[in-house]
Amino acid sequence: QSALTQPRSVSGSPGQSVTISCTGTSSDVGGYNYVSWYQQHPGKAPKLMIYDVTKRPSGVPDRFSGSKSGNTASLTISGIQAEDEADYYCCSYAGNYLKVFGGGTKLTVL
Amino acid sequence: EVQLLESGGGLVQPGGSLRLSCAVSGFTFSTYSMSWVRQAPGKGLEWVSGISASGGSTYYADSVKGRFTISRDNSKNTLYLQMNSLRAEDTAVYYCAKDPYGEYFEYWGQGTLVTVSS
Numbered sequence: 001q002s003a004l005t006q007p008r009s010v011s012g013s014p015g016q017s018v019t020i021s022c023t024g025t026s027s028d029v030g031g032y033n034y035v036s037w038y039q040q041h042p043g044k045a046p047k048l049m050i051y052d053v054t055k056r057p058s059g060v061p062d063r064f065s066g067s068k069s070g071n072t073a074s075l076t077i078s079g080i081q082a083e084d085e086a087d088y089y090c091c092s093y094a095g096n097y098l099k100v101f102g103g104g105t106k107l108t109v110l
Numbered sequence: 111e112v113q114l115l116e117s118g119g120g121l122v123q124p125g126g127s128l129r130l131s132c133a134v135s136g137f138t139f140s141t142y143s144m145s146w147v148r149q150a151p152g153k154g155l156e157w158v159s160g161i162s163a164s165g166g167s168t169y170y171a172d173s174v175k176g177r178f179t180i181s182r183d184n185s186k187n188t189l190y191l192q193m194n195s196l197r198a199e200d201t202a203v204y205y206c207a208k209d210p211y212g213e214y215f216e217y218w219g220q221g222t223l224v225t226v227s228s
Contacts, residue, residue: 001156026158036156036214045205045218046155051128052213089155093213097169099157 002027004090004102011108012080018108020105022090023072028100030071034093037066040104041086049088050075077107085109112136112217114206119222126196126226131205132189140164140184145209146191149221150204159191161207174200180212194215196226 038046050066160205207215
């Protein structure tokens, strides 16, 4: 199972919106509505930010949103803040309990 | 408060074995699937293995199939990962995670570092 494709890095100034893409295949992203997104600060464990493509867990700010079109999912952060600077990983269910991650995207807040 | 606490990591020689544990509190452990996810130094996340709530079904990434064994003891609220025939490429921080429906990772532990080196 190949990793999902994410941009290595994205950046934006405080208050701007940024979008991180996650491209897979019809066997993972395109085949199931089970894409999730994780935020990871340096030296910390990942944190669930979005699940089932668009759902936000309790406590996650509503500036984080998810979407999907075909084999590509996206995470949008509207009005980015300094504390949003982190690595972001997408993950998709790929059938038979298997999950596949993207390579990660480093978000820099300028 | 949900807590997942991994232990058992350390330095092991290639070909050696190690058993990781993950002690869970804050939710009804026996009701949910669980997974192990690893992260090699400076690299991304990789799902390693998963287990159903009852322990009756187990799943593995191709990279560890035949070498790693996942198990759980619902009476002790503890998840395990037995790792045999370890290779240098297994060097990583290993996280246990609540995987409620087999689709995403809701809560994560702080991780335990496994280093495979001679």
